Amino acid sequence: xxxxxxxxxxxxxxxxxWPWLLVVSGTLLLVGSSGVLLAGRVLFSAATNSVNQQNLxxxxxxxxxxxxxxxxxxxxxxxxxxxxxxxxSELTRSDSIxxxxxxxSHQGAYLISIPRDSYxxxxxxxxGKVPFNGGENKINAAFAFGSRGLTGDAALSHGFxxxxxxxxxxxxxxxxxxxxxxxxxxxxxxxxxxxxxxYVDEDTTxxxxxxxxxxxxxxxxxxxxxxxxxxxxxxxxxxxYAKGQHCFTPTEALDFVRQxxxxxxxxxxxxxxxxxxxxxxAVLQEVVDRGLSSPTKLPGxxxxxxxxxxxxxxxxxxxxxxxxxxxxxxxxxxSIKTNNGKFNSRSIPGVGSAEVLSDTxxxxxxxxxxxxxxxxxxxxxxxxxAS
Numbered sequence: 425x426x427x428x429x430x431x432x433x434x435x436x437x438x439x440x441x442w443p444w445l446l447v448v449s450g451t452l453l454l455v456g457s458s459g460v461l462l463a464g465r466v467l468f469s470a471a472t473n474s475v476n477q478q479n480l481x482x483x484x485x486x487x488x489x490x491x492x493x494x495x496x497x498x499x500x501x502x503x504x505x506x507x508x509x510x511x512x513s514e515l516t517r518s519d520s521i522x523x524x525x526x527x528x529s530h531q532g533a534y535l536i537s538i539p540r541d542s543y544x545x546x547x548x549x550x551x552g553k554v555p556f557n558g559g560e561n562k563i564n565a566a567f568a569f570g571s572r573g574l575t576g577d578a579a580l581s582h583g584f585x586x587x588x589x590x591x592x593x594x595x596x597x598x599x600x601x602x603x604x605x606x607x608x609x610x611x612x613x614x615x616x617x618x619x620x621x622x623y624v625d626e627d628t629t630x631x632x633x634x635x636x637x638x639x640x641x642x643x644x645x646x647x648x649x650x651x652x653x654x655x656x657x658x659x660x661x662x663x664x665y666a667k668g669q670h671c672f673t674p675t676e677a678l679d680f681v682r683q684x685x686x687x688x689x690x691x692x693x694x695x696x697x698x699x700x701x702x703x704x705x706a707v708l709q710e711v712v713d714r715g716l717s718s719p720t721k722l723p724g725x726x727x728x729x730x731x732x733x734x735x736x737x738x739x740x741x742x743x744x745x746x747x748x749x750x751x752x753x754x755x756x757x758x759s760i761k762t763n764n765g766k767f768n769s770r771s772i773p774g775v776g777s778a779e780v781l782s783d784t785x786x787x788x789x790x791x792x793x794x795x796x797x798x799x800x801x802x803x804x805x806x807x808x809x810a811s
Contacts, residue, residue, distance in 0.1 A: 480736035488739030622706035629686035630663035
């Protein structure tokens with residue numbers, strides 16, 4: 425497998441977050457911080473049983489009774505950012521979309537983010553409640569159109585299925601499994617841990633949480649319905665996370681991973697993706713260092729981690745997934761930047777500013793489908809994301 429430590433200056437210690445949850449639940453939870461095996465079978469059963477499983481891929485993956493863990497695998501990972509008390513009729517757009525590619529050797533894994541504003545063709549789809557006629561739009565709208573008029577598990581299943589169909593049409597990749605991760609669930613994980621400390625790599629100003637002069641929580645900005653900034657609310661000081669070491673409370677943690685508008689480096693979605701990955705790396709380090717060795721914290725951690733995700737194993741038991749990927753160390757997860765981490769946007773009438781995937785990005789996705797990512801990275805080493 426390609427070693428991203430070559431050429432010099434490239435690091436292989438990129439640790440994206442939702443794949444970790446799938447791997448951690450099945451493997452790292454078996455080992456405590458001391459490296460001693462912890463009642464393997466009992467702990468593994470508790471980890472996998474805490475995960476909500478349901479059919480997300482639908483017609484995209486109908487051959488569930490005739491699949492095996494052998495060969496190259498592609499897992500579609502989708503992040504949602506729902507709010508407590510969110511109106512069920514409000515459309516939910518996917519916040520992050522990642523393809524986790526596991527080569528046929530099952531040695532290491534690649535993660536390729538599809539920018540959520542990518543301009544794509546979304547196929548026609550009938551969820552049984554509100555049909556969608558198909559058309560061009562941003563890829564994160566696929567989840568919203570698939571789940572329109574639905575709530576609960578039905579909304580998750582149909583939203584994910586239309587997004588999976590859209591990804592398949594764009595890339596030719598048929599996902600072998602999938603998972604939905606809800607940011608809100610991570611607040612509970614941090615509550616169990618108490619706090620999470622990490623290095624913040626750029627000054628970050630919150631557009632969601634602030635406080636008045638007397639210390640009362642208040643939103644610092646008025647937000648437009650499309651999520652863009654409208655104006656500053658007078659008398660409210662926004663939360664500010666300065667560059668450097670920072671220990672996050674549960675509320676601050678959830679706030680930090682949502683920010684993209686007022687980042688010091690003005691890297692917007694690319695910066696937010698990086699911060700999410702860095703933050704979850706810090707969370708998992710805390711879980712390993714302080715959670716797994718604590719008999720009082722461990723049950724709550726298993727429950728909290730399980731609540732963050734809904735998984736479709738594609739007909740392959742989670743135990744088989746974990747066993748097959750047991751040799752994948754987190755440092756072997758390699759992130760690859762679509763569009764080489766650079767904005768390639770244009771204004772689309774009726775859609776607004778959208779990201780256009782370059783020919784090289786489409787070449788990368790084709791190589792994911794054909795299990796030739798090593799060859800792509802050899803030809804484009806600068807597309808490997810530095811840690």
